[in-house]
Amino acid sequence: MRLLRLLFCGLLILPFLANATETIPDDKQVITFKNKKGTVTFNHGLHATVRGIECQSCHHTHEAGQPIKRCGDCHKKKKSPVEGFSVLAPKTSKAYHNKCKGCHKYTLEELQKPAGPTKCKLCHIKDK
Ligand code: HEC
Ligand code: HEC
Ligand code: HEC
Numbered sequence: 395m396r397l398l399r400l401l402f403c404g405l406l407i408l409p410f411l412a413n414a415t416e417t418i419p420d421d422k423q424v425i426t427f428k429n430k431k432g433t434v435t436f437n438h439g440l441h442a443t444v445r446g447i448e449c450q451s452c453h454h455t456h457e458a459g460q461p462i463k464r465c466g467d468c469h470k471k472k473k474s475p476v477e478g479f480s481v482l483a484p485k486t487s488k489a490y491h492n493k494c495k496g497c498h499k500y501t502l503e504e505l506q507k508p509a510g511p512t513k514c515k516l517c518h519i520k521d522k
């Protein structure tokens with residue numbers, strides 16, 4: 395009986411374990427990017443939960459079960475080659491702007507729904 399119960403608990407926990415790589419770590423729920431244009435505060439957790447955006451939508455090279463790579467591992471200061479790709483990875487700021495601003499613009503203009511900022515100064519906040 396005890397063994398059965400243990401087995402049952404194990405089965406309940408299993409899906410969570412298998413999914414462990416697909417959850418956002420606590421210290422990455424909100425990510426801040428500091429740069430010369432001003433600080434960008436990105437609510438990673440909100441984007442992936444309430445907003446229902448799939449991990450792969452941003453982590454576009456990610457395969458389930460593999461560790462998540464940083465954008466900057468491939469997107470450098472300049473266009474750079476990446477193993478396994480025939481096309482160069484666009485530079486960091488282009489990758490971010492196309493992804494972040496791109497979705498906000500599309501959501502506002504095409505879907506006519508509320509979205510995040512598309513204007514420089516509303517995303518990059520200068521320190522007071
Ligand atoms: C709207 C875009 C977006 C979505 C959706 C998203 N992420 Fe991210 N994630 C990012 C960005 C941007 C970073 C910062 C990457 C960097 O620092 O280069 C990041 C960083 C991470 C990191 C830290 C990587 C490191 O080593 O620093 C993990 C882990 C992660 N994301 C997991 C997830 C998981 C799991 C999901 C889905 C539940 C998800 N992300 C959904 C954009 C997104
Ligand atoms: C393993 C390497 C790798 C990682 C990690 C990676 N990218 Fe990319 N990315 C590429 C390559 C290579 C391309 C160009 C080929 C393509 O479009 O698939 C690209 C293309 C893009 C494009 C299309 C650019 C355009 O011209 O419109 C965007 C946007 C983008 N990446 C954003 C991101 C973001 C944001 C992250 C992190 C959340 C990220 N990438 C992580 C390799 C990577
Ligand atoms: C696939 C679509 C999508 C992508 C990709 C995306 N966003 Fe958003 N963003 C949204 C939506 C939807 C909202 C919420 C609009 C609302 O409900 O007010 C939002 C809101 C925001 C806000 C307002 C503050 C907040 O979180 O409510 C900021 C800032 C923001 N996004 C930054 C970013 C950055 C930085 C990136 C890229 C790393 C990014 N977003 C990528 C769809 C997206």
Ligand code: HEC
Pocket residue numbers: 427428429430431434486487490491494495498510511512513514515516517518
């Ligand atoms: C949706 C949010 C968003 C909007 C809107 C936006 N940016 Fe950015 N921008 C980012 C993110 C995220 C990065 C990547 C930050 C990093 O890597 O530190 C970035 C990077 C940059 C960088 C590169 C910084 C560096 O050190 O390489 C510059 C310059 C910049 N943005 C200028 C602008 C200008 C000018 C506009 C308006 C035309 C603008 N941004 C609009 C989010 C945004």
